[in-house]
Amino acid sequence: MKKTITVVMVLGLFGCAATDSELAKEGNWYQIGYQDGMVGHSQRSYKILSELGDVQESDYENGYSQGIAEYCNPNVAYQIGVNGQYYEGVCEGTDQAQRFRMEWQRGWNEYNN
Structure with a gap:
């Protein structure tokens, strides 16, 4: 339960976070990557970032890796699915990938019923 509350709080903070443009002007590329990873987005290409x-x-x-490590927590995967967030496959290759995908799918199925 603590982990779920933590993830919800972190995701809520993104509403208050600076935009990508503002972060780029500040040179805060770590935060841009972290935000992308934390919400389960695929990693952006150099061309798009530039x-x-x-x-x-x-x-x-580095930021993206940290965000993905936190996003790919199988203990919150069900909640991600049941909230209707599509999974882009960003956890593939991690230790908990199969469990994450199964828990997300369980939530996604409930969301779609």
């Missing part, structure tokens, strides 16, 4: 400014790709990748 549209925001002078990319610090390693910072983005």
Whole structure:
């Protein structure tokens, strides 16, 4: 339950977070990557990131990795699915990928019924 509350709080904070453009102007590529990972988005290409400014790709990748590590928690996967969030397959290759996918699918099926 604590983990679910933590994830909900973190996701709620994104509403208050700066936009990608603002973060890029500040040079905060880590946060851009973290936000992408934390909500389960696929990693952006260098070309797409460069549209925001002078990319610090390693910072983005480090942030993305941290965000994915938190997103791919199978203990909250059901909640992600039941809330109707589509899973983009970003957890594949992680230790808990199969369990995450199964829990997400269980929630997704309930969401669609």
